Amino acid sequence: MRALYTALLYLATPFVLLRLLWRSRELAAYRHRWNERFGFVARPAQPIAVWVHAVSVGETLAAVPLIRALIARHGAGRVWVTTTTPTGSERVTALFGADVVHSYAPYDLPDVVARFLARVRPGKIVVMETELWPNLLRAAAVRDIALSIVNARLSPRSFKGYSKVAGLARRTLADCRQIAAQSAADAERFRQLGAAQVSVMGNIKFDQQLPEAQLALGRQLRARLGARPVWIAASTHEGEDEILLAAHRALLATQADALLLLVPRHPQRFDAVARLVARESFTLIRRSALAAFDGGTTLIDAQVLLGDSMGEMFAYFAASDVAFVGGSLQAVGGHNVLEPAALGLPVLFGPFMHNFVAARDLLLHAHGGIEISAASLPDTLRVLLGDANRRHAIGAAGRGVVEANRGALHKLLAAIGET
Numbered sequence: 438m439r440a441l442y443t444a445l446l447y448l449a450t451p452f453v454l455l456r457l458l459w460r461s462r463e464l465a466a467y468r469h470r471w472n473e474r475f476g477f478v479a480r481p482a483q484p485i486a487v488w489v490h491a492v493s494v495g496e497t498l499a500a501v502p503l504i505r506a507l508i509a510r511h512g513a514g515r516v517w518v519t520t521t522t523p524t525g526s527e528r529v530t531a532l533f534g535a536d537v538v539h540s541y542a543p544y545d546l547p548d549v550v551a552r553f554l555a556r557v558r559p560g561k562i563v564v565m566e567t568e569l570w571p572n573l574l575r576a577a578a579v580r581d582i583a584l585s586i587v588n589a590r591l592s593p594r595s596f597k598g599y600s601k602v603a604g605l606a607r608r609t610l611a612d613c614r615q616i617a618a619q620s621a622a623d624a625e626r627f628r629q630l631g632a633a634q635v636s637v638m639g640n641i642k643f644d645q646q647l648p649e650a651q652l653a654l655g656r657q658l659r660a661r662l663g664a665r666p667v668w669i670a671a672s673t674h675e676g677e678d679e680i681l682l683a684a685h686r687a688l689l690a691t692q693a694d695a696l697l698l699l700v701p702r703h704p705q706r707f708d709a710v711a712r713l714v715a716r717e718s719f720t721l722i723r724r725s726a727l728a729a730f731d732g733g734t735t736l737i738d739a740q741v742l743l744g745d746s747m748g749e750m751f752a753y754f755a756a757s758d759v760a761f762v763g764g765s766l767q768a769v770g771g772h773n774v775l776e777p778a779a780l781g782l783p784v785l786f787g788p789f790m791h792n793f794v795a796a797r798d799l800l801l802h803a804h805g806g807i808e809i810s811a812a813s814l815p816d817t818l819r820v821l822l823g824d825a826n827r828r829h830a831i832g833a834a835g836r837g838v839v840e841a842n843r844g845a846l847h848k849l850l851a852a853i854g855e856t
Contacts, residue, residue, distance in 0.1 A: 438605035439571050446546060453544070463705030466523030473541040476552030481538055486511040487855075488559035489518050490542055493525040494702075495772060496565040499588055501532060502644045502846045503563070508536050510855055517557055519543075524704060524747065531748050545570040554580060563587055563853060567595060571605060574612035585853050587617040588641050588845075591626040592770065592791040599630055607631030617849055620795040638852065639845030640795065642775045648751050652780075655755025662756060663736045665694040666822040669744075669753050672702040672772040673763035678710055680766055680811045682717050682741075687815035689740065692822060696737075698753050700744035702763060702772070707745040714741050724749070754780050758828060759821050761785040764792075766811060771797070778805055778835035783821055783828050785809050799842065805835025 454471070461467035472478075487507050491497040497520060507516045513535060519542035520526050529539045543553040550573050562577055562584040564570075569586075577584040591599075599606040610616070610632040617638040618624035624635045659667075668688075670681045678699065685697040697719075701710050707723075714721045722739040724746045744753050754760060760777035762784060764770060770792030774784050784806040790797040800806030809817050821828050850856045 438602065439575065439608065442571055442602075442605060443547060446544070450544065450546070460705075464523055464703075466526070470541055474544055474549075476543040476549040476556070478540045478553060478556055480556050481514070481517065483514055485517045485538070485557050485559045486515045487517070487561050487563055488557060489516060489563045489565070490568060491518065491520055491525060491529075491565040492568060493520060493522040494528050496520075497525050497528045497532070498645070498773070499642050500565050502641055502646065503587070503849065504533065504537065506846065506850055507855060508533070514538060517559060527747055543573075545572045547572050547576070550576045554582070561585070561853065566590055569599070569606065569609050571609045574609050578612035583614040583853070584612070585615045585617065586613055587638075587849055587853070589616050589618045589627065590620070590623045590792065590795075591618075591630075592794065593626070594770075594791055596626040596630070603630065615852065617852055622794070636852070638848045639842060640775075641845045641849060642773060642796070643839055643842040644844070644846040645776070645779070647779060651749065651751035652755045654749065655752035658752060658756040661737045662696060665696055666692055667696045667698060667757045668759040668761065668818055668822065669698040669700065669757040669777075670761045671700050671750060671753065671763060671777070673699065673710075674702055674767050674769050675706065677763050677766045678713055680814070681761070682714065682719065684811075684814040684818060685719070685741070686717075688818050688822070691819055695822065696739070697741045698744060698757055699741055700750065700753055704745070704747060707743065711743055711745070714743065750776065751780075754782060757782060759783050759785065759818060761809075761814070765789050774800060774806060775839055778832075779839045781829075781832035781836040783807065783831040784835055785814070785817060787811075799838045800835055803834045803838045805831055805833075805838050807831070 457467045489500055489504055491500045504516060517538045518529050519540055520529060521542050543549045554576055562582055564586045566588050567590055574584060610630055615634040616627050616632050618627060618635055619640045621637050624637050627635045688695050701707060711723060719740045721741050721743060722737060723743045754777050760782040762772050762774050764772045765787035768789050771786060771790035774786055774793060774796050777784050778800060784800060786808060807817060
């Protein structure tokens with residue numbers, strides 16, 4: 438099965454490169470640094486203690502507490518971090534700079550993986566969340582490099598997909614030194630696929646430290662917005678923006694000064710979303726048009742503020758009264774609901790949360806989050822934005838969930854021998 442997988446991957450490689458070219462129409466960075474994807478990376482100046490792989494922005498942000506702990510233990514330049522997307526790459530560079538060595542991850546082809554490992558020579562490998570790469574795991578096992586999948590999650594949908602290639606999944610998981618699952622349900626699905634070394638260690642996203650510089654930026658933005666009601670639609674995907682703008686239009690009928698802070702998930706969609714907002718006849722201002730949030734006392738009076746920047750999500754949350762988290766009104770699987778909850782915001786999300794089931798359930802059980810539909814969103818916003826006491830009660834419950842579930846990072850560091 439691995440041989441068949443590898444043969445198919447070699448055959449698919451030209452089409453993978455064509456897809457990069459296609460995606461580069463909207464984000465030019467997809468045309469660059471292809472050599473890294475084939476394992477042609479510069480040899481590090483000093484031994485690499487740990488290679489951490491995080492696919493894109495979400496996994497990179499989740500890995501921040503872990504990476505910072507590894508840097509503190511081993512020193513600058515001894516942690517190698519890979520991503521697969523330009524947005525993830527940009528986040529790594531912005532967050533860690535020269536404290537880590539960064540490249541794109543190698544494609545899961547035997548010669549590519551071998552080349553990468555020969556050049557990087559990591560002491561151990563830590564893969565974030567759910568990245569089961571058969572050739573990488575086999576290469577690590579053959580070289581006796583401990584490979585752990587941490588903060589691991591396996592949704593019912595992903596489990597069903599892997600079950601169709603049960604033999605390959607079982608052999609792949611056998612090459613994994615350990616799996617640190619987010620929840621008991623995730624752990625059980627990994628065991629059903631054949632994983633042996635599985636433990637439940639919780640979600641290190643609960644351990645993320647709030648970035649004070651971003652919170653200060655958010656307070657500056659809030660000062661420019663004044664006392665008007667503000668809600669954020671964070672990490673939205675195609676097909677959701679229309680629903681959110683319709684909800685905002687309904688909200689404006691009763692709260693005429695309300696502001697929607699609309700933040701698309703992917704930067705290549707910024708211009709398209711701006712055109713959509715204009716087409717729907719809302720008054721719009723883009724974050725990129727504001728040199729600084731504290732650049733004067735003039736209030737921002739637009740109906741929609743488009744968050745067309747990267748790395749400022751906590752600032753946007755800090756300026757808001759209510760947070761909707763995207764990827765949940767379409768079958769994307771949702772995004773991190775713990776970030777707004779940590780700030781004490783009422784958190785709204787749609788029915789498609791299969792990538793964040795445990796976090797969703799914790800917030801719902803504690804009454805710190807509300808599942809909405811496209812139809813119920815306008816009324817939910819109207820009630821919350823009109824009732825500060827209710828907002829604060831829901832927000833406090835969500836923040837309590839985050840604080841009660843901290844501690845996964847310490848257990849994880851101990852499990853991979855980094856304490």
